[in-house]
Amino acid sequence: MKISMAAAECVPFAKTGGLADVIGALPKELAKNGHDVTVFLPKYNVIAEEFVQHFSLIEEIPVSFGGEIKPCGVYQYNDENIRYLFLESREYFGRSKIYGEPDDGERFNFFSIAVLTAMKEMEVKADIIHVHDWHTAIIPLLIKKDSRFKVLGESAKTVLTIHNLQFQGNFATTVFTKGFELDENGFDLSSIEWNGNYNMLKTGISYADKVTTVSPSYRDEILTAAYGEGLEDVLKERKGDLVGILNGLDTQFYNPATDLAIEMEYDHSSIEEKAVNKRKAQSLMGLPVKGDVPLTVMISRLAGQKGIDILEEALPELLQSNELQFILLGSGEEKFEDFFVQLAKEFPDKVAVHIGFDEDLAHQLYAGADIFLMPSHFEPCGLSQLISMRYGTVPVANKTGGLKDTVIEYDRVTQTGNGFLSDFTGNEPFTEAVRRALMFYQESGHWEAIKKNGMEADYSWKQSAGLYEGLYQELTKNLSAK
Numbered sequence: 498m499k500i501s502m503a504a505a506e507c508v509p510f511a512k513t514g515g516l517a518d519v520i521g522a523l524p525k526e527l528a529k530n531g532h533d534v535t536v537f538l539p540k541y542n543v544i545a546e547e548f549v550q551h552f553s554l555i556e557e558i559p560v561s562f563g564g565e566i567k568p569c570g571v572y573q574y575n576d577e578n579i580r581y582l583f584l585e586s587r588e589y590f591g592r593s594k595i596y597g598e599p600d601d602g603e604r605f606n607f608f609s610i611a612v613l614t615a616m617k618e619m620e621v622k623a624d625i626i627h628v629h630d631w632h633t634a635i636i637p638l639l640i641k642k643d644s645r646f647k648v649l650g651e652s653a654k655t656v657l658t659i660h661n662l663q664f665q666g667n668f669a670t671t672v673f674t675k676g677f678e679l680d681e682n683g684f685d686l687s688s689i690e691w692n693g694n695y696n697m698l699k700t701g702i703s704y705a706d707k708v709t710t711v712s713p714s715y716r717d718e719i720l721t722a723a724y725g726e727g728l729e730d731v732l733k734e735r736k737g738d739l740v741g742i743l744n745g746l747d748t749q750f751y752n753p754a755t756d757l758a759i760e761m762e763y764d765h766s767s768i769e770e771k772a773v774n775k776r777k778a779q780s781l782m783g784l785p786v787k788g789d790v791p792l793t794v795m796i797s798r799l800a801g802q803k804g805i806d807i808l809e810e811a812l813p814e815l816l817q818s819n820e821l822q823f824i825l826l827g828s829g830e831e832k833f834e835d836f837f838v839q840l841a842k843e844f845p846d847k848v849a850v851h852i853g854f855d856e857d858l859a860h861q862l863y864a865g866a867d868i869f870l871m872p873s874h875f876e877p878c879g880l881s882q883l884i885s886m887r888y889g890t891v892p893v894a895n896k897t898g899g900l901k902d903t904v905i906e907y908d909r910v911t912q913t914g915n916g917f918l919s920d921f922t923g924n925e926p927f928t929e930a931v932r933r934a935l936m937f938y939q940e941s942g943h944w945e946a947i948k949k950n951g952m953e954a955d956y957s958w959k960q961s962a963g964l965y966e967g968l969y970q971e972l973t974k975n976l977s978a979k
């Protein structure tokens with residue numbers, strides 16, 4: 498099958514979170530299974546020179562956008578049988594960051610149009626066009642409603658994956674009307690609007706042939722008002738086409754046995770080497786190097802979703818009443834950054850904080866930690882708990898979304914389970930779950946069992962890629978039957 502993907506992030510080129518991990522890994526698994534995969538990405542300024550130096554400019558395409566013709570260079574980079582096409586616009590992507598610009602709506606509208614223009618001009622054939630999150634969610638609409646691109650829709654079906662429903666790409670309707678050339682006849686503007694705004698994700702939910710999200714539990718949750726972020730009724734209309742497929746991990750990239758970013762490689766048969774990595778993590782972060790003190794870690798975007806408010810309550814108490822260390826690697830909302838910086842001042846021998854984004858440090862911390870904290874209020878899939886388990890680090894998480902689907906409470910009798918779960922009601926249950934973890938930490942037989950259960954599980958993309966393939970096949974079968 499010929500599959501084109503379009504997304505705003507992809508490991509190893511540009512990453513702010515789990516979306517990048519998925520776009521870095523799923524195409525590789527599909528290519529391994531014999532599919533012909535092209536991945537479209539913006540050519541951001543932030544992409545490291547070590548990659549950019551291998552990009553080759555293969556085409557210059559004129560992108561008609563907002564009544565103007567804008568230049569767009571198409572750069573190719575091949576890796577592991579995948580063709581990456583980076584679309585260059587100095588105007589929109591020659592910035593110092595990936596998101597958070599006042600014209601984000603216009604930037605990703607442009608990118609979406611540029612993807613389809615490139616596909617048409619360069620005759621990139623696709624059976625499936627798979628788009629991700631709000632940034633590229635309007636592509637299904639464009640294929641169906643913009644006469645320039647309808648030809649692509651004659652041979653391709655569209656899939657939209659929602660990696661996080663909270664981010665919807667909400668902009669003034671003028672951002673939409675300025676950008677596109679849709680058939681005025683019969684185009685219903687209400688299909689792109691939500692609460693008086695242009696809502697890019699909602700547009701994708703309405704127009705994609707299938708909508709997926711990244712875990713079965715989150716799929717069910719987003720159909721309810723509590724998790725639907727206001728779009729639950731739109732999602733209910735697509736319920737029959739809404740599928741939850743759990744993310745996998747790039748098990749090559751996240752492999753403690755070969756990871757060059759960590760102090761000492763190990764696998765489940767040499768798990769004792771984790772101690773070397775723990776010492777390294779402690780010394781890197783300026784904490785006392787103590788093997789027997791449990792080291793808890795959090796690596797995260799610092800956003801309300803991630804349950805930092807729960808840690809604001811839970812951590813001071815846990816740190817006061819236990820021999821415990823805590824390391825935070827993250828960045829985001831200032832009030833949360835301030836909380837952690839202050840905490841490190843209050844507990845200088847127990848808490849260390851690194852505000853920022855650092856992939857190598859993250860790997861060293863996954864390898865060095867004993868316990869990973871993930872008190873998310875909601876979690877579409879969550880990759881951090883999977884990475885933790887792969888590195889023999891035990892997750893303590895809230896029972897929600899993908900965390901519910903992947904973290905299993907340890908059972909003393911059967912010695913099954915890979916972590917500890919708190920019912921989703923705030924500080925007390927989460928503190929209790931951490932206490933259970935700390936209790937088992939003292940019982941070395943059980944602690945070894947929990948770590949091994951986590952490390953030995955299969956987190957690869959194999960099964961999930963198979964589910965995507967099944968979905969693609971179902972869609973294209975209908976196409977050839979028409």
Ligand code: ADP
Binds near residue numbers: 826828878884
């Ligand atoms: P989300 O996509 O909501 O941010 P996930 O758990 O799905 O959460 O994925 C987060 C990914 O981003 C993981 O690979 C995690 O290790 C990484 N990450 C988050 N914050 C940082 C950071 N400050 N430095 C390095 N990696 C980070």
